[in-house]
Amino acid sequence: MSAVAARYDVVVIGAGHNGLVCAAQLARAGRRTLVLEARARVGGAAVTREFAPGFRASTGAHLLYGLPASLDAELGLAGHGLRSAAERLPTTSLLPDGTIADVDPGPAAIEGAARAAFDRRIARFAGYLAELHARVPPRLGTPDWSDRFELLRAGFGLRRLGRRDMRELLRIGAMNAYDLLDETFESPPLKGALAFDAVLGTNFGPRSPGSVFTWLHRLAGLGAGGGRGLWCPQGGVGALSAALESAARAAGATVRTGAPVARILVEADRATGVELDDGERIEAAVVVSGADPKTTLLRLLGARHLDAGFVRTVRHLRNTGLAAKLHLALDRAPQIVGVDPARLRGRLVIAPSMDYVERAFDHSKYGEWSTAPALEITLPSLADPSLAPGGAHVLSATVQYAPYTVAGGWELERPRLMEALLDALERHAPGLRRSVVAAQLLVPPDIEREYGIAGGHWHHLELALDQFHLLRPTPGARGHATPVPGLYLCGAGCHPGGGVTGLAGRNAAQFILRQSE
Ligand SMILES: Cc1cc2nc3c(=O)[nH]c(=O)nc-3n(C[C@H](O)[C@H](O)[C@H](O)COP(=O)(O)OP(=O)(O)OC[C@H]3O[C@@H](n4cnc5c(N)ncnc54)[C@H](O)[C@@H]3O)c2cc1C
Incomplete structure (x- = not known):
């Protein structure tokens, strides 16, 4: 048996942005809090990474749309280094005939009234x-x-x-x-x-x-975002996670990276701490997990601590992702037909009609990807040159739809999807292919591996009416509580779901503090 290293009021598993928000709030309320992150850096899927020498991108979430202004103010994130690189980004739709459509609201909006x-x-x-x-x-x-x-x-x-x-x-x-x-x-x-x-x-x-x-x-x-619209921090989305880590530390929390939790310790039917992969044990009155519900409940806690009906419910929660991420290192700024420099700094979408998006989706039902994918494209280095070497640029795109399992397997299909994506981009940006110096495509199994999200889903668990509010993560869920006293959830798998909002983390902290009043 390994020695017990320390005792905390709260151990938070995972330094995803929700885990960090939860830790910061609990530490601010005076709880001795430790965050344990499996990976080498904090942020989970809200991270900035070097994907090719000298080229960095927000390789999970790449645009912020849901961070409440109130949370930003509460944690004083500007004081922890958070700066905006671009705000109120316009959305431009790229159309098959080489024209564009400005699909934003406002005085010049299509079908204005x-x-x-x-x-x-x-x-x-x-x-x-x-x-x-x-x-x-x-x-x-x-x-x-x-x-x-x-x-x-x-x-x-x-x-x-x-x-x-x-x-x-x-x-x-x-x-x-x-x-x-x-x-x-x-x-x-x-x-x-x-x-x-x-x-x-x-x-x-x-x-x-x-x-x-x-x-x-x-x-x-x-x-709830305080009028910033779609925005991106200076240094990419990882800069938000860095600011949250700084806020958590300033409030007194300890954050350890490279510290994977192997299991949640249970004594007398109550969570009492965690054991790390290397056998180190850490005791805590409360364990909060920012990992997804399936990982937390089935792998880290284990079915033996839960009743069979609940285990069946958790196993059947829908959690396989359909979104992929593409990152291109470009040796020059792309020219996109019909798009002026101001719009190039915004968000570009390839979704020219509802039928186009629906057809792209149709393939995914049968374990296929579409040769006509729907894309959300950003060129973050235009507003934030720190992301690429001088004169070079980064393209980051969310790709819908890439099923978790494809016929043929992703080893075979990943390069084929990459080619299809480059073709789709080349149609709007002639010459783009020649400017690509490196490329990365993360499909849901890659997202699962890179970010530790079982199934690789944007929201940890599917966001749907039957997995929302008092039905999330399971019907009869007790807010952020689990059936094991002392164990709580604080990640995107809880209400209100994913996106970089920090709300699951903030709500969890409030819930836990209320329990101990
Ligand atoms: C392809 C893709 C694109 C997206 N794009 C956007 C976007 O543009 N805008 C947006 O707002 N949202 C976007 N999202 C959604 C958003 O990234 C997530 O909903 C959000 O980051 C989830 O945050 P979280 O803190 O709840 O969980 P995570 O970010 O998943 O954090 C959980 C943390 O727990 C850690 N962990 C897991 N197991 C263990 C363990 N055993 N021990 C220790 N640590 C562990 C993980 O390493 C991770 O750091 C996207 C998601 C995907 C997949």
């Missing part, structure tokens, strides 16, 4: 969702006053929308984005780009029921 009315309506619904995101979901049917209060609060928020909006939210909430957009707009490029946003990071196509909900989820994040 319809767009303005729609955006106002949808913003009210997203605002309601943002309120739910910021709070720990209640449990149903308990005598606990805090559960009843939360339930009432959620109901009151809905009631506040008014009868007409409440009815409309119920109507569209479970609808698909395709039908909603089709009944609202005419323009295929506008509908394509909006439908792409609705399904980004999910296992949905625009016609999948629930894709309006996943869109509202994203818009809720944007609405």
